[in-house]
Amino acid sequence: MPKEIIDTANHIAAEAVRIAKPGVVAAYPITPQTTIVEKIAQMIETGKMKSEFICVESEHSAMTAAIGASASGVRSYTATSSHGLLLMHEMLTWAGMARLPVVMTNINRAVGPGWNIWCDLNDALAQRDTGWIQIYCAYPQEIFDTTIQAFKLAEDKRISLPVMVNHEGFIMSHTSMPAKIYDEAEVDKYLPKYNPNWKLDPQDPLSHGNLISPEHYTEVRNDMQKSFDAAKDIFVKNAEDWKKQFGSYFGGMIEYYMCDDAQYVMVTLGTIGAEGKVAVDKLRKEGHKVGIARIRMFRPFPTEEIEKLSKKSTLIVIDRAISPGMGGIVHSEVKSCAAPGTKIFGFIAGLGGRDVTYGDIENMIRKAIEGKAKSSEWYDLKEAQ
Amino acid sequence: MAIKDLPKDEYLLKGNAACPGCPASQALRVVLKALGQNTTMVVPACCTAVIQGIYPKSAFNVPLMNIAFEAAAACASGIKAGYKAQGNDDTNVLVWAGDGGSYDIGFQALSGAAERGTDMIFICYNNQMYSNTGVQRSGATPYGASTTTTWTGKLEHNKDLSEIMIAHHIPYVASACVSYPEDLYAKVQKAKSIRGFKFIEILAPCPPGWRFPMESMVEQGRLAVESGMWALYEVENDKMTFTGPSKGILEGLRQRKPVVEYMKAQGRFSHLFKPGNEGKMKIIEQHLDVVWDRYRKQSSCLK
Ligand SMILES: Cc1ncc(C[n+]2csc(CCOP(=O)(O)OP(=O)(O)O)c2C)c(N)n1
Ligand code: SF4
Numbered sequence: 074m075p076k077e078i079i080d081t082a083n084h085i086a087a088e089a090v091r092i093a094k095p096g097v098v099a100a101y102p103i104t105p106q107t108t109i110v111e112k113i114a115q116m117i118e119t120g121k122m123k124s125e126f127i128c129v130e131s132e133h134s135a136m137t138a139a140i141g142a143s144a145s146g147v148r149s150y151t152a153t154s155s156h157g158l159l160l161m162h163e164m165l166t167w168a169g170m171a172r173l174p175v176v177m178t179n180i181n182r183a184v185g186p187g188w189n190i191w192c193d194l195n196d197a198l199a200q201r202d203t204g205w206i207q208i209y210c211a212y213p214q215e216i217f218d219t220t221i222q223a224f225k226l227a228e229d230k231r232i233s234l235p236v237m238v239n240h241e242g243f244i245m246s247h248t249s250m251p252a253k254i255y256d257e258a259e260v261d262k263y264l265p266k267y268n269p270n271w272k273l274d275p276q277d278p279l280s281h282g283n284l285i286s287p288e289h290y291t292e293v294r295n296d297m298q299k300s301f302d303a304a305k306d307i308f309v310k311n312a313e314d315w316k317k318q319f320g321s322y323f324g325g326m327i328e329y330y331m332c333d334d335a336q337y338v339m340v341t342l343g344t345i346g347a348e349g350k351v352a353v354d355k356l357r358k359e360g361h362k363v364g365i366a367r368i369r370m371f372r373p374f375p376t377e378e379i380e381k382l383s384k385k386s387t388l389i390v391i392d393r394a395i396s397p398g399m400g401g402i403v404h405s406e407v408k409s410c411a412a413p414g415t416k417i418f419g420f421i422a423g424l425g426g427r428d429v430t431y432g433d434i435e436n437m438i439r440k441a442i443e444g445k446a447k448s449s450e451w452y453d454l455k456e457a458q
Numbered sequence: 459m460a461i462k463d464l465p466k467d468e469y470l471l472k473g474n475a476a477c478p479g480c481p482a483s484q485a486l487r488v489v490l491k492a493l494g495q496n497t498t499m500v501v502p503a504c505c506t507a508v509i510q511g512i513y514p515k516s517a518f519n520v521p522l523m524n525i526a527f528e529a530a531a532a533c534a535s536g537i538k539a540g541y542k543a544q545g546n547d548d549t550n551v552l553v554w555a556g557d558g559g560s561y562d563i564g565f566q567a568l569s570g571a572a573e574r575g576t577d578m579i580f581i582c583y584n585n586q587m588y589s590n591t592g593v594q595r596s597g598a599t600p601y602g603a604s605t606t607t608t609w610t611g612k613l614e615h616n617k618d619l620s621e622i623m624i625a626h627h628i629p630y631v632a633s634a635c636v637s638y639p640e641d642l643y644a645k646v647q648k649a650k651s652i653r654g655f656k657f658i659e660i661l662a663p664c665p666p667g668w669r670f671p672m673e674s675m676v677e678q679g680r681l682a683v684e685s686g687m688w689a690l691y692e693v694e695n696d697k698m699t700f701t702g703p704s705k706g707i708l709e710g711l712r713q714r715k716p717v718v719e720y721m722k723a724q725g726r727f728s729h730l731f732k733p734g735n736e737g738k739m740k741i742i743e744q745h746l747d748v749v750w751d752r753y754r755k756q757s758s759c760l761k
Contacts, residue, residue, distance in 0.1 A: 096539075096540055096543030096544065097536060097539045097540050097543055099535070099536060099539070124543065125539035125540075125542055125543045127535050127536065127539050127574070128574070129532060129535070129570060129574075130566060130567070130569070130570030130573070131566060131567075131570070133528065133529065133532070133566075133567075134529065134531075134532035134535070134566070134567050134570055135532075137525060137526070137529040137532035137533045137536065137567070138532045138533065138535045138536035138539070139536060140525070140533060140536060141500070141523065141525070141532070141533035141534060141535065141536025141537040141538075141539075141540065142536035142537065142539055142540035142543075143536075143540070144523050144533075144536075144537065144540070145498075145536065145537045145538075145539075145540025145541050145544070146540060146544060147540040147543045147544060149536070149540070163526050164526060164529065167525065167526055167529075273498045273521040273522075273523055273537060274521055275495055275496045275497060275498060275520060275521055275549055277521070278495075278518065278519050278520045278521045278522075279516070279521055279522075280510055280516035280518050280521075280522040280524070281521075281522065281523050281524060282523065282524035282525070283507065283510045283511065283512070283513050283516055283522075283524055284507065284508060284510070284511070284512045284513060285512070285513040286512055286513070289513060289514070
C-alpha cells in the first residue's frame with residue numbers, strides 16, 4: 074500500500090532516492106538543496122538506506138564522485154542548486170559524454186551576485202548544452218514519480234545519459250504538500266536493477282575517455298544526439314507505464330491543460346504552469362479559450378509537439394530565466410520550432426524569486442488576448458530605484 | 459629487491475605514446491608491477507592522458523578512467539565507494555596525476571579525499587611543470603627554472619606537497635624518484651598493504667621539459683637525490699624515515715653533491731650560469747640548507 078505523507082518536496086525527493094537504492098550518493102550542501110542531503114545522510118546513518126555516502130568537499134567533486142561511482146558499475150545520485158550546479162558545469166559535460174546515467178535533483182535557484190537564494194531557472198537552463206536530459210516538475214507527486222522514472226530513463230541501454238530533475242527553490246523545496254510514497258517492492262518491479270553498459274573492471278581492462286581524434290569525435294556526438302531523440306518516446310512510455318502501475322500521471326513531454334480548443338496557450342516550465350491553471354479557469358469562465366502547455370521535458374526538447382501546438386494556437390511564453398542579450402530562454406526555443414507565421418509573445422517574470430501569482434499570469438495572458446502584448450517584454454518591471 | 463626480480467608482468471604496454479626517456483612511463487611501469495592486475499587507475503589531464511594512445515586503442519592493461527584535470531581524487535573516491543557498494547573492497551584504486559593535477563588545480567579534490575580517509579593511493583609524478591601544455595610553471599617548479607611562463611626563471615620556490623600531505627595525518631606519505639626503482643617498488647608495495655589514504659610523490663625528470671638529453675634521464679634523477687635537490691623518505695603513521703642516499707645525507711654520513719652538478723646539464727637552468735646570476739645560485743643553495751634543516755627537525759620530531 075502506498076503511504077500518504079505531507080512533507081516538503083525535498084524530503085519527498087529524498088524518499089524517492091531511498092527507494093531507488095543508488096549504490097553511491099555524493100553531495101555537497103547548498104541552499105535550498107540542503108534538506109535533501111541532510112535527509113539522505115540521516116537515512117544512511119540510521120540504516121534506512123544502504124548506499125555509500127560521500128560527503129565531498131565541493132560540487133565539482135560531488136559530480137565527479139558520482140561519475141566515478143557510475144563508472145564503477147553502480148547507480149549513483151547527487152543533488153545541488155544554483156552556484157553548485159554552475160561549479161559542476163565541466164563535470165556535467167563529462168557525465169554526458171561518458172554516457173553515465175547519473176541522476177541529479179537540481180533545486181532551481183537564482184545565480185549571484187548579489188546572493189539570492191530564491192527561485193529562478195537560470196541555473197539549470199545555463200546547462201542546456203551539457204548532454205543532460207532535463208525535466209522540470211511542478212507537483213510533489215511529480216517529483217517522486219519523476220525521480221524514479223529518471224533512473225529508469227537514464228539507465229535504459231538505448232539512452233545511457235544523465236538526467237537532471239528540477240524543482241523550484243522554496244516554492245517547492247521547502248513547502249509541505251501531500252504525496253504518495255509508493256511501495257518499495259512495487260517500485261522494484263518498475264525500476265530494474267542497474268545493469269551497466271560498461272564498468273571499470275580489472276578483468277576487462279579498458280581505457281575510458283582517452284584522446285579521441287576528429288576522425289571519431291563527430292560520430293560520438295551523433296550517437297549522443299540519437300539517444301536524445303530516442304529519449305522522447307521512451308520518457309513518454311515510461312510515464313504511461315507508471316500511470317498504469319501506480320495511477321499518478323503528469324503528462325508526457327508536455328502537460329497540457331485545456332489546450333484542445335485553446336486560441337491562446339501559455340507555454341512555460343515548472344510551477345508557473347501549475348499556478349496558471351487558476352488563471353486559465355478564471356479566463357475560461359469569461360469565455361476566453363485559453364490553455365497551458367507546461368513543458369516537463371526540456372532536453373530533449375518537445376520540438377514536434379510545440380510545432381503542432383503553434384499551428385492552432387497563439388503562444389504566450391513565460392520565462393523565469395533570461396539569456397542576457399537574447400531574451401527569454403524558453404521563448405527562444407519555442408520560436409525556433411514554431412510553425413512559420415505563428416504569433417508568439419514572450420514575458421520575463423519571476424526572476425530571483427519574485428512571486429508570479431495566478432493574478433500575474435492572468436494579467437499576462439489578458440494582455441496578449443487584448444492585443445497589447447509585445448513580442449517580448451518584462452513583466453512587473455519596477456522603475457529604476 | 460633487485461630490478462631483475464621485479465615481476466615480469468607488464469601493465470603499460472609497448473607502443474605507448476610517451477617521449478623517449480619519459481620518466482612518467484618508467485615510474486608507472488614499476489608502480490603497476492607493484493600493484494598488479496587488480497588495480498583501477500584514474501588519470502586527469504596530464505602527459506599520461508596522451509601516453510595511453512588515441513581511441514580506440516590504449517596502451518594500458520588495467521582499467522583506466524580519464525577525468526578532468528582537477529578532479530582525479532574525487533573520481534577515485536566515487537570508484538572506491540562504488541566498488542564497496544558492490545562488495546569489492548580489494549581492488550587498488552590508484553590516482554596517477556602530474557604535479558599540476560596534484561599541487562595546483564587538483565589540490566582541493568586531493569585534500570578532500572585525504573581528509574575523508576578514502577582507501578586509495580594517490581601518486582603524483584612530479585616533473586615540476588605542466589608538460590602536456592608545453593612546459594609552463596607549476597607550484598612544483600623550483601626557483602630559477604625557466605619555463606614558458608617564467609622565461610627568465612621562476613621567482614618563487616616550489617611548495618612541498620608531501621609536507622602538506624603529512625599534515626593531513628594520513629597513514630602513509632612517501633617521496634620517491636624514478637631513478638630508484640627498487641625504492642619506489644617497495645614504497646608502492648607498502649602503500650598497497652595499508653588501508654586508508656596513501657600519498658606518494660615521484661620525482662620525474664622530463665627530458666624535453668627540463669631540456670637535457672633523453673638518455674640521461676635516470677642520471678638526472680640520481681643527481682637530484684645526491685645533490686639534495688630531492689629527498690627519498692617515507693612517513694608511516696607519523697614516523698619519518700629517509701631512504702637511499704637521502705638517509706646518509708640526513709644523518710651527515712654523506713656530503714650533498716654540489717647543486718651545480720645537478721643543474722648544469724639542464725637547459726631550464728642554463729641562464730643561471732651566465733654572469734650576473736650568481737646571486738640566484740646562492741638563493742638556491744641557501745634554500746636547500748633551509749629545506750634540509752627542516753627535514754632534520756621534522757625527522758627528529760616524527761620518530
Ligand atoms: C580545467 C583545465 N584547465 C587547463 C587544462 C589544460 N591542461 C591540460 S594538462 C595541463 C597541464 C598538466 O600538467 P601536470 O599535471 O603537471 O602533468 P604533466 O603534463 O606535466 O604530465 C593543462 C594546463 C585542462 N585540461 N583543464
Ligand atoms: S613531456 Fe616529459 S613527462 Fe611528458 S611524456 Fe614527454 S618525457 Fe614524459
